[in-house]
Amino acid sequence: MxxxxxxxxxxxxxxxxxxxxxxxxxxxxxxxxxxRIAVFDSASAARIAASQQGKPFVLVVWSLDCVYCKRNFDALGKLRARHPDLRVVTLATDRAEASPQVQQVLDRVRLSRNAWVFGHEPQERLRYAVDPDWMGEMPRTYFYRADGQRQGVSGVISEGDWAKHLRWAGIAG
Structure with a gap:
């Protein structure tokens, strides 16, 4: 027809x-x-850096069971109060199934934007994608400059060291 x-x-x-x-x-x-929390795979590290469009930012790697990570979040909350334009990306090394719990923590510390959680690839592969030199210690914080250079810092960061690293990244004067 x-x-x-x-x-x-x-x-x-x-x-x-x-x-x-x-x-x-x-x-x-x-x-x-x-x-909502995005699932991190081995190609996500490049996407995260590209998503910041050449601006300096901080990548905070943490886990739900990391007591020291909570201290870094407290310091980061104080920093964001002083520097509201501070760009922060979080990456939880917990599995994607823990996303509801991860979301609760991030909501509590007001870091729910630009949040990621490890996907289903092997942990070693995902850690390597973040940084080939990182052995998994936490908290792990990366300070990215606008030109893409970065510094990785393991452990709780003191207030003075936050200021030093932020200056290096060109984030705070």
Missing amino acids: MRSRRQLLAAAAAATVTACALMLGTADAAGQAAD
Whole structure:
């Protein structure tokens, strides 16, 4: 059966409306997911650096069972109060199944944006993707300069050392 030109145009218009509705729904879901935790795989380290668009930032690697990581979050909260434009990305080394608990901690310390959690690849591969020289000690904090250079620091960072590293990265004067 041959369709008329009018029927074809009506079908095309209906398909366009449906496609637009689907795209709007997807865009809305993407907007709602902005504060959700992303799953980190071995290619994510490059995506994280690229997502900061050549601006200095801090990458905080932590875990739910790391007592010392909580101290770093406390210091980071104070820093963000003084430097509200401080760009922070968090990476929990916990498995993706722990995302609800990770989200609770990040919400409590107001670091729920730009949050990641380890995916299902082997832990060693994911650690290597972050930094081939990192052996897994935590907390681990990376200070990135706008030009992509970075410094990694293991352990709890003192207030004076935060200031020193932030100056090196060009984040605070």
